Amino acid sequence: MEVWFTEDQTKHLRIGCRVREVLFSGQSPFQKVAVLDTVEFGRMLTLDNVIQTNIKDEFVYHEMITHVGLNTHPNPKKVLVIGGGDGGAVREIVKHKGIEKVVHVEIDQMVIDVAKKFFPELSSGFEDPRVEILVDDGIKHVKENKGVYDMIIVDSTDPVGPAVGLFGEEFYRSVFDALTEDGLFVAQTESPFFNSSLITQVTTTISGIYPLNRLFWAVVPTYPGGYWTFTMGSKKHDPLTVELNQGKIAALKTKWYSPEVHRSAFVLQPFVKELLPHK
Known part of the structure; x- marks a missing residue:
């Protein structure tokens, strides 16, 4: 059968x-x-x-949601991950030797437990002494921690159920307040083929809060359409103009992300550009 x-x-x-x-x-x-x-x-x-x-395609998503921002910020030391209970984002973050603290806030203990048991390739970063795991509400956490994080990663599920609040203006303003004065954040923002209105909504909202707003993309075969976007809100540092440390990136031992991919990920097709707010 x-x-x-x-x-x-x-x-x-x-x-x-x-x-x-x-x-x-x-x-x-x-x-x-x-x-x-x-x-x-x-x-x-x-x-x-x-x-x-x-197991087959996870590295694309996890490398892009982490390394693009971590290599845009010149010296990230404290990073917050909201969601992503599988641990893939944490695994990538702890590859950066300069990171001093990773706080991982996941609302569902069962997801963490399952990841530890069935996905050791993804959850290996949980064992790093720099990592603190909190089973809590990420929305509440950012409200309670102002000016703390150099980078915040919103590794959420789709905007339904417990993740709905992670796509709203109030949350993005709380993230802004939780960042240091030159901090930045990256969130997954769905497919331009099937979630175009969401991308327009999110990028419009973020561009009204953050001095810099950039959309970038990657290919994740099991996500709707295969073409997946991420949105960065930054207080100061621009991923388009940053000088990338080639040696540092090579030491990360990535499968998808590279200096060339970093730059090309921000090259948007005309139909995607049309989704963005025009100032």
């Missing part, structure tokens, strides 16, 4: 993966959590039947 996992990526689009085995299935206070051993992508984490990450 064939077993397939199917995700409704939009009301009119589905993606299906053949499953060897269901490794875990549980209901947390926030969402349904499952780990599947798929034929095409290996171990896969899903939340409420939506693909979050998998």
Whole structure:
């Protein structure tokens, strides 16, 4: 008998993966959590039947949501990660030797526990002594910590359920206040093919709060459309003009991110440029 996992990526689009085995299935206070051993992508984490990450393509997303910002800021020492309970973002951050503290705020303990058990490749950074894990609400955390972080990464799920508040103006203003005077933040901001109105909304909001607002992109095969965007809000440092330390980046041992990719990720196609606010 064939077993397939199917995700409704939009009301009119589905993606299906053949499953060897269901490794875990549980209901947390926030969402349904499952780990599947798929034929095409290996171990896969899903939340409420939506693909979050998998062993085959995870490195693209995690390298881009972290290293672009970390190499834009000249000396990031304290970093906050909101969401991303799988640990992939934390794993990438701790590759940077100059980082002194990583605070990881994840609302769902079950996601952290599942990552530690089934995704050691992603969750390895949790063991770094510089990492502090807080099971808490990220929105509340940024409100309570002003002027603390050099960089904040919003590694959220889609804008439904517990993640809705992570895409609003009040939250982005709280993130601004939680950053140091030259801090910056990066958030995942969905697909320009299927979430164009969200990208317009988010970039318009951020451009009204932060002196610099940049959209960049990467290819993540299991996310809707494969083309995925990230948005940076920065108080001072511009990822387009920063001088990249080639030796530092080479030492990171990445699979996707490089100095050339850093620059090219900000080259937007005309249809994507049309989604951005024009000042």
